[in-house]
Amino acid sequence: MPSPTAPRINLETKRTVNGIFAVKIQGGQYAQYLRNAPSKELFADAKVIHVFREDLLAQAISFHVSLLTGRWGIDGTVTTRADPNPKFFDSAIIENRLQILADQDKEWRLFFARIGVVPLSLSYEAIKDDLPAALRRIVAWANIELPSYDFDYSEPAPGDFRGPGEPSKSEIKKWFVQNRS
Secondary structure, eight states, rough: OTTTTTTOOOGGGGGGSOOOOOOOOOHHHIIIIIIIIIIHTTTTTTEEEEOOOSSSHHHHHHHHHHHHHOOOOSOOOOOOOOOOOOOSSHHHHHHHHHHHHHHHHHHHHEEEHTTTTEEEEEEEHHHHHHHHHHHHHHHHHTTTTOOOSSOOOEEEEEOOOOOTTOHHHHHHHHHHHHHOO
């Protein structure tokens, strides 16, 4: 139950005319914004899609590189301050990133269980490898009626943008695996 002084969140007013409200919430954002929210009420009748990574190490490397370079999207745009002396090959830091992401995934799963939400779970890899199939699965699961005309939706593949002398994510991953034994 929210405290009497806590502001009420009303997602009904944030929905589109057809009743849809969508938001992407990362684990750290959950901790910051939802941990103490009236979650059961907030998620009443919601359809939740839980996107996870099958390859947690690849996710940790991507997270690591984004934190160091300030590039968080698929187009290579720098949106946060880059580290002036990035340590791409630091196994302790990468190990820490792995633990953070594993903990965040655990928190999401506990959160869903505690409020009685059974999300549609889709892996990032499955979405990336076959976006049309993932979209069809979401549409069927959410009972969304599509227009009668045929449509073809596609997205550009995520790029691997690198600065001069910057290692690729696959190079960092390979180094990490070789140096962890």
